[in-house]
Amino acid sequence: MKLKLTFVYIALVLSGSAYAQYPPVFEGSHYGNNVESGRYAEIRGFRMYYEIYGKGEPLLLIHGNDGSGNNFTGQIPYFARNNQVIIVDSRAHGKSVDLTDSLSYRMMSEDINALLDYLKIDSCNIIGWSDGGNIGLLLSIHHPEKVNKLAITGANIWIDERAFQSDLLEAPNMAIDSLRQLIQTPEVKNTIKVWNLINQEPGISPQDLNKIQCPVLVISGDSDVILPKHSLLISEHIPKSNLWILPNSGHSTLINYRDLFNKTVNDFFENPYKEIKGWDQLN
Numbered sequence: 001m002k003l004k005l006t007f008v009y010i011a012l013v014l015s016g017s018a019y020a021q022y023p024p025v026f027e028g029s030h031y032g033n034n035v036e037s038g039r040y041a042e043i044r045g046f047r048m049y050y051e052i053y054g055k056g057e058p059l060l061l062i063h064g065n066d067g068s069g070n071n072f073t074g075q076i077p078y079f080a081r082n083n084q085v086i087i088v089d090s091r092a093h094g095k096s097v098d099l100t101d102s103l104s105y106r107m108m109s110e111d112i113n114a115l116l117d118y119l120k121i122d123s124c125n126i127i128g129w130s131d132g133g134n135i136g137l138l139l140s141i142h143h144p145e146k147v148n149k150l151a152i153t154g155a156n157i158w159i160d161e162r163a164f165q166s167d168l169l170e171a172p173n174m175a176i177d178s179l180r181q182l183i184q185t186p187e188v189k190n191t192i193k194v195w196n197l198i199n200q201e202p203g204i205s206p207q208d209l210n211k212i213q214c215p216v217l218v219i220s221g222d223s224d225v226i227l228p229k230h231s232l233l234i235s236e237h238i239p240k241s242n243l244w245i246l247p248n249s250g251h252s253t254l255i256n257y258r259d260l261f262n263k264t265v266n267d268f269f270e271n272p273y274k275e276i277k278g279w280d281q282l283n
Contacts, residue, residue: 026070026073029073031072031073032069032089032094032095033070038050038051038095041114041115043111046091046096046098048111048115050086051087052084053084055084056083058084058121059084059086059125059126060112061085061126061132062129062132062135063087063088063089063093063129064130064133065131065198066191067093067130068093074254075258075261075262078262086121090131091107092193092194101193103193104200104203105134105138106203109135109138109143113143116146121146122145123145123148125147125269127153128150128153128155130154130226130251132152132155133154133156134156136150137150137212137216138203140213141204144214148214150215150217151268152218152234153220153253154219154225154253155231156226157205157230158230159199159200162230165225165227173199175195176192176195179192179195209234209238210237212238215240215241215242215273216235216238216242217242217268218231218242220253221245221251221252222249224250231243231245
């Protein structure tokens with residue numbers, strides 16, 4: 001009963017905002033709400049919001065479910081020192097309003113592809129958090145020319161107990177049921193649509209992962225809602241991959257280990273991918 005009431009509360013909180021964000025650490029950040037750098041791209045039937053910081057090699061940051069571009073508040077200043085950092089609000093998230101009924105990971109990955117074309121960016125590095133990692137994987141599979149290197153944290157290709165902590169599998173449905181009991185304002189309808197993403201397979205198979213040509217850094221917390229063994233499976237099926245499991249961390253690796261996360265991902269982007277076989281080798 002207590003858990004049910006908790007999700008009713010979550011539903012009420014979410015319905016009162018145009019977009020929900022992950023931890024409160026992002027509150028007050030000007031990233032994702034910067035009138036000077038904020039822009040809209042008219043693509044694929046909606047207006048996609050984005051902001052750009054810094055100069056150099058392009059780096060795209062893709063947030064997770066119910067998030068927005070400002071979820072990378074801890075990464076933007078670091079990477080903008082040497083990169084052209086692009087943050088986006090995915091379709092139906094943040095300022096990227098989408099009034100249609102359908103939403104899928106593949107649709108969102110095609111939005112990213114269209115945005116890169118709009119910005120005349122032939123290829124870039126990508127950091128994807130949670131659903132943003134799923135989108136990054138799909139972009140790498142279907143538009144391999146667009147992705148130089150990809151770093152993902154908390155991504156998944158399945159939605160059952162092989163990927164998620166079993167006691168959390170029903171949580172999204174409980175929240176959605178609570179939302180459906182509310183007055184169906186546009187904000188509530190949008191939140192239901194966004195949360196329903198969690199019930200969809202990203203449409204990625206291990207065989208699809210084998211097609212990824214770019215180097216991929218697969219990241220997970222050892223207590224992530226996405227099981228570390230699932231991150232291992234993803235890494236094992238990508239031809240050029242590294243696996244990084246962070247201790248004493250849940251889903252928010254890039255917050256819990258901000259500085260180490262930034263440095264490690266930056267090193268991954270800057271250094272050539274090296275395949276190591278056999279016994280340990282000196283680097």
